[in-house]
Amino acid sequence: MTGMSNADPDSDCPGCADPAAAFAAHDHRNCAGDVLARAEALVAAGGVRLTPVRRRVLEILLEEHRALGAYDVLKRLAAEGFGNQPPVAYRALDFLAENGFVHRIRRLNAFAACMHPGEDHAPVFLICRNCNAVAEMPAAPVRAALDEAASDLGFAVERTTVEATGLCPACCKAEAAA
Amino acid sequence: MTGMSNADPDSDCPGCADPAAAFAAHDHRNCAGDVLARAEALVAAGGVRLTPVRRRVLEILLEEHRALGAYDVLKRLAAEGFGNQPPVAYRALDFLAENGFVHRIRRLNAFAACMHPGEDHAPVFLICRNCNAVAEMPAAPVRAALDEAASDLGFAVERTTVEATGLCPACCKAEAAA
DNA sequence: TCTATGTATGTAATATGATAACATGTCAAG
DNA sequence: CTTGACATGTTATCATATTACATACATAGA
Numbered sequence: 154m155t156g157m158s159n160a161d162p163d164s165d166c167p168g169c170a171d172p173a174a175a176f177a178a179h180d181h182r183n184c185a186g187d188v189l190a191r192a193e194a195l196v197a198a199g200g201v202r203l204t205p206v207r208r209r210v211l212e213i214l215l216e217e218h219r220a221l222g223a224y225d226v227l228k229r230l231a232a233e234g235f236g237n238q239p240p241v242a243y244r245a246l247d248f249l250a251e252n253g254f255v256h257r258i259r260r261l262n263a264f265a266a267c268m269h270p271g272e273d274h275a276p277v278f279l280i281c282r283n284c285n286a287v288a289e290m291p292a293a294p295v296r297a298a299l300d301e302a303a304s305d306l307g308f309a310v311e312r313t314t315v316e317a318t319g320l321c322p323a324c325c326k327a328e329a330a331a
Numbered sequence: 332m333t334g335m336s337n338a339d340p341d342s343d344c345p346g347c348a349d350p351a352a353a354f355a356a357h358d359h360r361n362c363a364g365d366v367l368a369r370a371e372a373l374v375a376a377g378g379v380r381l382t383p384v385r386r387r388v389l390e391i392l393l394e395e396h397r398a399l400g401a402y403d404v405l406k407r408l409a410a411e412g413f414g415n416q417p418p419v420a421y422r423a424l425d426f427l428a429e430n431g432f433v434h435r436i437r438r439l440n441a442f443a444a445c446m447h448p449g450e451d452h453a454p455v456f457l458i459c460r461n462c463n464a465v466a467e468m469p470a471a472p473v474r475a476a477l478d479e480a481a482s483d484l485g486f487a488v489e490r491t492t493v494e495a496t497g498l499c500p501a502c503c504k505a506e507a508a509a
Numbered sequence: 510t511c512t513a514t515g516t517a518t519g520t521a522a523t524a525t526g527a528t529a530a531c532a533t534g535t536c537a538a539g
Numbered sequence: 540c541t542t543g544a545c546a547t548g549t550t551a552t553c554a555t556a557t558t559a560c561a562t563a564c565a566t567a568g569a
Contacts, residue, residue, distance in 0.1 A: 202545085202546085204546070204547085206546085206547075207546095222525080222526075223526070223527075224525070224526070235547090235548095236547065236548050236549080237548095237549095238548070238549055238550080239526080239527065239528080240527090240528075240529090240547085240548080240549085241547070241548075241549095243526095243527065243528080244546080244547080259437040259438060259492065260437060260492055262525080262526060262527095262555095277477065277480070279481055279484065279486045279488070281486075282489065288484065288486070290480055290481065290484065291480070294476040294479070294480060295473055295476045295477050295480065295493075297476070298472040298473045298475070298476045299455065299473050299493070299495055301472070302455070302468055302469070302472060302473065303457055303468065303495060303497070306457065306466065306468065306500070307499075307500035307503065308457045308459075308466070308495075308497055308498070308499055308500065308503075309497045309498045309503050310457070310495045310496075310497040311460065311495075311496055311497040311498070312495070312496050312497070313493070313494070313495045313496075314437065314438055314492060314493070314494040314495075315477070315491070315492070315493050315494075316437075316491070316492040316493075317477055317481060317486075317488045317489075317490070317491045317492075318488075318489055318490050318491075318492075319481070319486055319487045319488040319489040319490070320486070320487045320489070321485075321486055322484070322485035322486065325485065325486075325487050380516085380517085380565095382517065382518085384517085384518075385517095400554085400555080401555070401556075402554070402555075413518090413519095414518065414519050414520075415519095415520090416519070416520055416521075417555080417556065417557080418518085418519080418520085418556090418557075418558090419518070419519075419520090421555095421556065421557080422517080422518080426517095440526095440554080440555065440556095
């Protein structure tokens with residue numbers, strides 16, 4: 154599951170805040186720092202606690218900058234002296250997901266840090282089937298289409314899972330060349 | 332996982348071909364029969380084989396008329412003398428999914444028969460968080476919004492997973508009353 | 510008709526993902 | 540300093556999915 158285009162954390166960085174930059178090369182330490190700072194602010198405001206494990210899990214996902222399975226996260230936690238049983242990872246991930254700091258990517262049974270916590274939240278994910286890079290894209294138009302169609306049936310949408318697989322720009326070009 | 336509004340196979344029948352009827356009461360044996368017939372025609376045309384296991388899995392999903400886990404399907408297969416190891420179920424389900432006869436619902440780790448095989452295929456699912464009823468909805472507008480947003484990023488969408496949780500009409504009313 | 514080939518199925522073993530249940534620790538309000 | 544709420548640690552177990560390999564089965568070509 155090593156993303157091709159984001160194996161080097163300093164190079165390509167899909168999933169970053171600016172959707173236009175999502176699949177383009179840039180230094181992602183900036184976005185990671187931003188996000189962590191914003192998360193702390195939100196937590197303080199919301200009356201919930203960003204405990205050491207939770208904070209560390211968020212950091213791990215930000216550092217890694219790609220979707221990680223719960224057990225991958227757990228391995229890293231254990232290596233750093235936190236608990237090494239599944240619930241430790243799941244609890245932290247669930248907390249972060251509920252508070253909008255990470256998203257669950259069902260197609261991959263994995264979790265990825267949210268790149269714009271506190272903002273619009275009905276994320277859409279683009280998953281490259283070739284390099285596994287994952288980008289988070291603004292969802293407003295998709296969500297609007299969904300809401301409208303659903304309300305015609307009398308269904309009240311609360312949460313959405315929208316994930317697309319396909320080819321990211323880099324892999325698309327590579328495949329065309331082959 | 333017994334859907335409230337579709338516990339009785341002859342009453343409410345979410346997920347049927349006509350999206351307007353999805354959450355309304357009707358006799359679903361009609362849709363099930365239709366679908367199976369259409370599936371056979373498609374299979375003949377497509378050069379693939381609807382073997383006994385595969386056919387039976389499709390029938391089970393049509394009869395049940397709700398999302399079923401692979402192991403639920405497997406239990407029923409085993410009871411009828413087919414193999415009782417996971418791959419038996421997964422292989423049939425994968426085949427059916429690849430050929431558009433069933434859909435995988437990731438949120439539920441489950442599979443449901445497609446109610447209009449051969450037609451437009453970028454399904455959207457509406458899942459009631461209260462009664463677990465699942466409806467398949469036409470996806471064209473959602474898909475269009477998704478394609479457009481993705482292509483701005485240079486991402487070529489191939490397959491999509493679009494699932495919404497919320498309240499179906501019946502549960503919506505019930506909750507409002509409470 | 511035989512037999513080679515591809516495709517489907519059967520089976521065992523195991524990997525991977527997720528949760529239930531309960532014990533222990535931590536911290537702040539009363 | 541105690542109580543209560545929340546967080547964490549730990550055991551055990553369940554649920555979902557896949558790998559690998561053996562066997563059967565259809566069918567096209569010799």
